Amino acid sequence: MINRTKTFCLPLLFVLGLLIAVSCKEKTEPLKTKSAPQEDITQTLSPEYSEIVSFMGLSVSDNTDIDKLLIFKALYPKDSLASSDAAQNLKFYKGIVKNGKAIALPIFEARETDLSLTLFTERGYVGSIWAEVLFQRDPHKILKVRFGHQMESEGYGAAITEAAFQDQFIGQKIIFDGNSFSLNQDNNIIIEGESAIDGISGATSTSTTVIEMMNNGFINLGAYSNL
Numbered sequence: 091m092i093n094r095t096k097t098f099c100l101p102l103l104f105v106l107g108l109l110i111a112v113s114c115k116e117k118t119e120p121l122k123t124k125s126a127p128q129e130d131i132t133q134t135l136s137p138e139y140s141e142i143v144s145f146m147g148l149s150v151s152d153n154t155d156i157d158k159l160l161i162f163k164a165l166y167p168k169d170s171l172a173s174s175d176a177a178q179n180l181k182f183y184k185g186i187v188k189n190g191k192a193i194a195l196p197i198f199e200a201r202e203t204d205l206s207l208t209l210f211t212e213r214g215y216v217g218s219i220w221a222e223v224l225f226q227r228d229p230h231k232i233l234k235v236r237f238g239h240q241m242e243s244e245g246y247g248a249a250i251t252e253a254a255f256q257d258q259f260i261g262q263k264i265i266f267d268g269n270s271f272s273l274n275q276d277n278n279i280i281i282e283g284e285s286a287i288d289g290i291s292g293a294t295s296t297s298t299t300v301i302e303m304m305n306n307g308f309i310n311l312g313a314y315s316n317l
Contacts, residue, residue, distance in 0.1 A: 134153065138180055139180065164182060164195065165197060169312065182209075187222075190217065209222050210307035214239055217239060230263065230264040236256065249293065250293075267312065271305055276289070
């Protein structure tokens, strides 16, 4: 005689076994969680810093970490030199270039080089005049200079932005205890100094202001030059 009870129980036990096995697998299998997307903390290089590093001849991309490229210092009134940072020096830079005013002169040093960039400013014939100067710390000489102005007369004082005037400063020796530059204005030496610069014809006042700005700027950097 066939035992129908046993025949019925065998498939039932098989099904129960499968259910238990599946349940155990689900409990032991680790939970898979979605990883949160990483936040992009790289800051895009500002237009001003792109201009600064380009003027210094440094290779960068839009995502360059400016703190790994430059060292920041600032010269406050009364020859007080202090450490600074990227944000503070950018504020000083904008103030000079846009308004001819800042509470300190920013200094940018290219890491692992002897290159420094700084800005000087002075009151011109009508508005402010400023200079952006790239120089070598050893030996002390000018590598590049760029002048800007606010409202100087076109064709006269505005000529300080032209290469014919600016290029006279390139390669010139810097001294910090006297005048680095003399001014030859219409065949007359009206400022004594180490290296002669020809002034702009018809713009004696602006030419004088530029030479005084450069001379006084480097004299004020004396504390920096001794570091």
